[in-house]
């Protein structure tokens with residue numbers, strides 16, 4: 468195994484120190500360390516964070532390897548500072564059996580760039596009719612703990628209740644894509660003043676809020692763990708705030724794009740801005756940012772949703788929803804939150820690792836912890852060039868924007884996956 472000596476690194480913004488990575492762990496920290504066998508990295512001005520953990524990544528394999536593979540998505544993740552990602556189940560075939568989740572898990576191990584933790588489908592084929600083999604997926608080599616039909620809502624309340632009851636036995640989580648389907652039929656963007664002006668069918672905020680309200684009551688009734696995917700409205704924040712105050716076991720995520728972009732992006736008719744749930748309004752963004760700071764929203768998750776060119780560069784109504792996220796998430800967090808390193812570490816690493824039960828991840832770099840960490844240059848600014856992204860797809864909404872921060876290096880169990888801002892393999 469390789470050893471690395473980081474010279475003058477700032478751990479979460481603290482005074483510079485040296486940090487030695489050896490045998491897969493952080494071996495030592497302190498001033499003036501020496502290690503003749505180690506590769507020395509001048510980390511002056513760089514900040515070390517626990518490796519980021521993404522609870523919501525679409526890797527597209529099996530089935531749409533033209534849009535992303537486990538390997539290309541893993542590389543994009545490592546370049547974004549991630550050491551673990553949870554892979555959503557809406558692949559083809561759907562990850563609704565032990566066989567498919569084990570395949571994804573094995574592909575992640577082979578790529579060896581981040582830990583890939585598969586999420587299992589809640590219902591067979593994401594069809595919302597029958598529960599998938601949740602127990603078999605939990606007992607498989609992939610040890611699935613989070614189940615989600617993401618891309619689709621588990622709309623049937625009886626099925627949702629049974630899913631929550633089922634996973635309680637092994638402290639599993641149901642991660643809900645909150646979208647009341649009858650309220651979003653034909654929807655193209657956020658329902659509001661802009662959709663009216665553009666003549667596009669609206670996706671009302673209440674379609675999300677109504678499902679979250681129902682699900683927190685179901686989770687409370689059953690005593691199970693609920694996670695709410697990509698929260699996008701101020702009203703959802705209020706429902707979550709009340710549920711958490713009552714002690715409901717609910718956690719919630721917000722995406723980088725819902726913290727930054729508004730429905731006015733649709734005025735360009737550029738489908739790169741089409742996403743589910745849709746981009747909302749400036750007042751929603753303000754509520755989401757405040758909830759991220761006060762903890763009503765637990766984590767930032769990317770909802771990295773790669774799509775092939777033909778699925779995005781077409782008429783708005785025919786384009787698939789979704790945008791890339793892994794390679795830009797930390798920059799957006801820095802832009803939105805500022806250099807609040809402890810908050811960033813909590814929302815992008817420790818809390819998602821805790822929720823997903825990824826015990827090797829989410830530890831602040833300190834002697835004895837697994838060396839899953841990332842090095843950020845907070846002073847760097849970079850222009851996002853879609854062609855330069857490691858993802859196999861190009862659908863970033865930040866094309867040609869200048870964003871703060873750059874990932875200089877990422878380490879997975881002590882081995883570099885990224886060095887000098889480039890993927891090692």
Ligand SMILES: NC(=O)N[C@@H](CC(=O)O)C(=O)O
Nearest residue numbers: 525617618742743772788789
């Ligand atoms: N978030 C998205 O806009 N797209 C997701 C699934 C989904 O949530 O619709 C995808 O898989 O592409």
